[in-house]
Amino acid sequence: MSAAADHCVFVLGGARSGKSRHAESLAEASGLERHYVATGRAFDDEMRERIALHRESRGGLWATHEEPVDLVGVLGRIDAPDRVVLVDCLTLWVTNLMLDERDVAAESARLVSVLPTLRARLVLVSNEVGLGIVPENRMAREFRDHAGRLHQMVAAVATEVYFVAAGLPLKMKG
Amino acid sequence: MSAAADHCVFVLGGARSGKSRHAESLAEASGLERHYVATGRAFDDEMRERIALHRESRGGLWATHEEPVDLVGVLGRIDAPDRVVLVDCLTLWVTNLMLDERDVAAESARLVSVLPTLRARLVLVSNEVGLGIVPENRMAREFRDHAGRLHQMVAAVATEVYFVAAGLPLKMKG
Amino acid sequence: MSAAADHCVFVLGGARSGKSRHAESLAEASGLERHYVATGRAFDDEMRERIALHRESRGGLWATHEEPVDLVGVLGRIDAPDRVVLVDCLTLWVTNLMLDERDVAAESARLVSVLPTLRARLVLVSNEVGLGIVPENRMAREFRDHAGRLHQMVAAVATEVYFVAAGLPLKMKG
Numbered sequence: 001m002s003a004a005a006d007h008c009v010f011v012l013g014g015a016r017s018g019k020s021r022h023a024e025s026l027a028e029a030s031g032l033e034r035h036y037v038a039t040g041r042a043f044d045d046e047m048r049e050r051i052a053l054h055r056e057s058r059g060g061l062w063a064t065h066e067e068p069v070d071l072v073g074v075l076g077r078i079d080a081p082d083r084v085v086l087v088d089c090l091t092l093w094v095t096n097l098m099l100d101e102r103d104v105a106a107e108s109a110r111l112v113s114v115l116p117t118l119r120a121r122l123v124l125v126s127n128e129v130g131l132g133i134v135p136e137n138r139m140a141r142e143f144r145d146h147a148g149r150l151h152q153m154v155a156a157v158a159t160e161v162y163f164v165a166a167g168l169p170l171k172m173k174g
Numbered sequence: 175m176s177a178a179a180d181h182c183v184f185v186l187g188g189a190r191s192g193k194s195r196h197a198e199s200l201a202e203a204s205g206l207e208r209h210y211v212a213t214g215r216a217f218d219d220e221m222r223e224r225i226a227l228h229r230e231s232r233g234g235l236w237a238t239h240e241e242p243v244d245l246v247g248v249l250g251r252i253d254a255p256d257r258v259v260l261v262d263c264l265t266l267w268v269t270n271l272m273l274d275e276r277d278v279a280a281e282s283a284r285l286v287s288v289l290p291t292l293r294a295r296l297v298l299v300s301n302e303v304g305l306g307i308v309p310e311n312r313m314a315r316e317f318r319d320h321a322g323r324l325h326q327m328v329a330a331v332a333t334e335v336y337f338v339a340a341g342l343p344l345k346m347k348g
Numbered sequence: 349m350s351a352a353a354d355h356c357v358f359v360l361g362g363a364r365s366g367k368s369r370h371a372e373s374l375a376e377a378s379g380l381e382r383h384y385v386a387t388g389r390a391f392d393d394e395m396r397e398r399i400a401l402h403r404e405s406r407g408g409l410w411a412t413h414e415e416p417v418d419l420v421g422v423l424g425r426i427d428a429p430d431r432v433v434l435v436d437c438l439t440l441w442v443t444n445l446m447l448d449e450r451d452v453a454a455e456s457a458r459l460v461s462v463l464p465t466l467r468a469r470l471v472l473v474s475n476e477v478g479l480g481i482v483p484e485n486r487m488a489r490e491f492r493d494h495a496g497r498l499h500q501m502v503a504a505v506a507t508e509v510y511f512v513a514a515g516l517p518l519k520m521k522g
Contacts, residue, residue, distance in 0.1 A: 012514055014304030014479070016322020128513060130362030131188070132306020132480020133488050140307050148364020152515035163513055165302060165337055166186055167326035168346040172516040188478030190496020305362070306480020314481050339476060339511055340360055341500035342520040 007121040010158035011169075012128050012151060018167030020088050023125045024058065030121055032084040036062045037074055039093040062086075068096040072107075072114050081119040090126035090154065094146050098139070108150045115157055124158070126151060181295040184332035185343075186302050186325060192341030194262055197299045198232065204295050206258040210236045211248055213267040236260075242270040246281075246288050255293040264300035264328065268320050272313070282324045289331055298332070300325060355469040358506035359517075360476050360499060366515030368436055371473045372406065378469050380432040384410040385422055387441040402436075410434075416444040420455075420462050429467040438474035438502070442494050446487070456498045463505055472506070474499060 009026055013019030027034055036058060042048040055064060067074040071093050078085060087093075097104045115122065130148050135141055155161045160174030183200055187193030201208055210232060216222040229238060241248040245267050252259060261267075271278045289296065304322050309315055329335045334348030357374055361367030375382055384406060390396040403412060415422040419441055426433060435441075445452045463470065478496050483489055503509045508522030 010514070014302065014322065015308070015318050016304055016326070018322075018326045128305050128362065129307050130305075130364055131476050131478075133477050133483045133492060134363070135307045144307060144363050148362065148366075148514075151513075152364070152366045155514035155516055161514060161516060163518075165325075165346065166184070166322075166329035166335060168329055168335060170337075170344075170346060170518075172513065172518060188476065188496065189482070189492050190478055190500070192496075192500045302479050303481050304479075309481045318481060339499075339520065340358070340496075340503035340509060342503055342509060344511075344518075344520060 006116075006159065008115055008158045009121075009123045009160045009162070009174075010151075010154050011123065011125045011162045011164060012155075012172075013125075013162075013164035014128055014131075017164045019125055019127075019162075019164040021167070022162065022164050022169050023086055023088065023123045027084045027086045027121075027123050028061075030084045032121055033080075033082055034062045035078050035083055035085045035120075036064045037071070037078075037085060037087045038064060038066045039068055039071065039087065039089060039096065041068045041092075041096060068093070069100060069102070072111055075114065075118060075120075079118045079120050084121040084123065085118075086123045086125065088125040090124060090150060091129060091147050094143065094150060098143060098146070104146045105149070108146070108153060112150075112153045112157055115154070124154060126154070128163070180290075180333065182289055182332045183295075183297045183334045183336070183348075184325075184328050185297065185299045185336045185338060186329075186346075187336075187338030188302055188305075191338045193299055193301075193336075193338040195341070196336060196338050196343050197260055197262065197297045201258045201260045201295075201297050202235075204258045206295055207254075207256055208236045209252050209257055209259045209294075210238045211245070211252075211259060211261045212238060212240045213242055213245065213261065213263060213270065215242045215266075215270060242267070243274060243276070246285055249288065249292060249294075253292045253294050258295040258297065259292075260297045260299065262299040264298060264324060265303060265321050268317065268324060272317060272320070278320045279323070282320070282327060286324075286327045286331055289328070298328060300328070302337070354464075354507065356463055356506045357469075357471045357508045357510070357522075358499075358502050359471065359473045359510045359512060360503075360520075361510075361512030362476055362479075365512045367473055367475075367510075367512040368402070369515070370510065370512050370517050371434055371436065371471045375432045375434045375469075375471050376409075378432045380469055381428075381430055382410045383426050383431055383433045383468075384412045385419070385426075385433060385435045386412060386414045387416055387419065387435065387437060387444065389416045389440075389444060416441070417448060417450070420459055423462065423466060423468075427466045427468050432469040432471065433466075434471045434473070436473040438472060438498060439477060439495050442491065442498060446491060446494070452494045453497070456494070456501060460498075460501045460505055463502070472502060474502070476511070
C-alpha cells in the first residue's frame with residue numbers, strides 16, 4: 001500500500017458528467033495559484049474545438065500546461081506548496097501512453113508513487129469507461145483495463161474521491 | 175443558475191437498471207392523477223414490443239401520451255396541480271431531436287426553462303450513457319454529449335435526483 | 349417478492365473496478381472455508397491468462413470450481429454452513445447461457461429462487477454493463493437486458509449490495 005498523498009483529490013465520472021467543472025470548483029475554492037495540466041492531444045478539429053472551449057471556459061485565471069505523455073515531469077516542474085494543480089484527464093494520458101507504445105503499467109505505478117511526494121494540492125480528473133458492454137476490439141479492452149487499474153491505484157493514495165454523475169458529486173472517500 | 179422546480183424528481187440509471195420502475199413507484203406514492211409521457215418511437219418490432227410491455231406493466235391506472243419530439247408542448251397541455259407526470263425517457267427524446275435535425279442544445283435549454291413553471295409533480299427518467307468506452311462514430315459521441323449536458327441541467331433544477339443500479343435507488347440530491 | 353437470503357452479498361461494478369478484490373476481502377473476513385466458483389470459459393489465450401492470473405492472485409486458500417453453465421448445480425453440491433462461496437461472475441454466466449441457447453430468464457429466476465435456500469455465506473460478483481451507449485447489435489442489447497434484469501432480482505434477495513468504482517465500495521443496500 002502506498003503512502004497517502006496530502007490533499008490529493010480524485011474526481012471520476014462519465015463523459016459530460018460535469019467532472020471537470022466539479023474539479024475546477026474544488027481548485028478555485030482552495031484559493032491557491034491555479035495550474036491546469038491538459039493531457040489531450042489536438043488530433044483533429046473536434047478535439048481542438050473541445051480543448052479551445054475548455055481553455056475559454058476556465059478564463060485567464062489559470063496557467064495551462066499541455067503535456068500528453070510526461071505527466072510526472074510536468075508535475076515535478078510546476079510543483080509548489082502555494083499551488084493547486086488540476087490534471088484533466090488521466091484516461092487521455094493512458095490513451096497517449098498506449099499510442100506511443102509505452103509501458104502503461106510501469107508509467108501508472110511511477111505516477112502513483114510520485115503523487116505523495118508533491119507539495120502542491122492536486123485535483124486529478126478521469127473518465128470512468130468500464131461500465132458499458134465489453135468492447136469488441138482488443139485495444140479498447142486493454143485501454144479499459146489500464147484505466148481501471150490506474151483508477152484503483154490513484155483512489156488508494158487520494159485523500160478524497162468523488163464520483164460525478166449529472167453534475168452531482170458523490171463522495172466515495174475522504 | 176435556473177430556479178429550482180417544485181417537486182421535480184430526476185431518475186437516472188443504466189439500461190435495465192430499474193429506473194422506470196422506481197420512477198413509477200414514486201409517481202404512484204404521490205396519490206395524484208398519473209400521466210405517462212412516452213418519448214420512444216416504435217421503429218421496429220423490437221421497440222414496439224418494448225413499448226407494449228411497458229404499457230401493459232403500468233396497467234390501466236395511467237393516461238399515456240406518446241410524444242417523441244414536442245415534449246415542452248405536451249407538458250404544457252397536460253399540466254395541472256393535481257397530476258403527476260412521468261416522462262420516460264429524456265435520452266430517447268434527445269435521439270429523436272437528433273434524427274429530426276433539431277437544435278438539441280436549444281431544445282434542452284427550453285425544456286429546462288419550462289420545468290420550474292409547471293404545476294404538476296414531475297418525474298423525469300433518463301439513461302446514463304457516458305460510462306462506457308468512447309464510441310467510435312461521431313454521431314454517438316454527439317448524442318452522449320447532448321445527453322450528458324441535458325442531465326446536468328435537469329439535475330440542477332430538480333428537487334430530487336436518484337441514480338438507480340440493480341433496482342436500488344441512490345439519492346444524489348434532495 | 350422472494351424471501352431474502354441470509355448472508356448473501358452482491359458486489360456490482362465495472363471492468364477493473366476492484367469488484368472481485370472487494371468480494372474476496374469480504375469472503376476472507378468471514379473466516380469460513382473459502383470456495384470460488386469461476387463461471388468464465390477459457391476461449392482464447394487472453395481469457396486463459398486472465399483466469400490464471402485470478403487463480404494465482406487468490407493463492408492456495410481457496411477451493412476453485414469452474415462451472416460455466418450449471419451454477420445452481422454446483423452451488424447445491426458445495427453448499428455447507430461453514431463455507432463462504434464466491435461466484436465470479438454472473439455476467440459471464442449469462443454470456444454462457446446465451447451461447448448455449450438456454451432460456452436466460454428461466455435460469456435467472458431459478459438461481460434467484462435457490463439463493464435463499466443455501467446455508468453457505470454467498471458473495472456474488474457481477475459486471476454492470478448498462479451505462480454506456482446502446483450497443484448496435486441485437487445480441488449485445490439482449491445480453492444487457494438479461495444482465496440488468498438478473499441484477500435487479502439478485503439485489504432484491506441479497507442482504508447487502510455494493511457498487512464498486514476505483515476500488516472503493518459504495519453500499520447500496522444492507
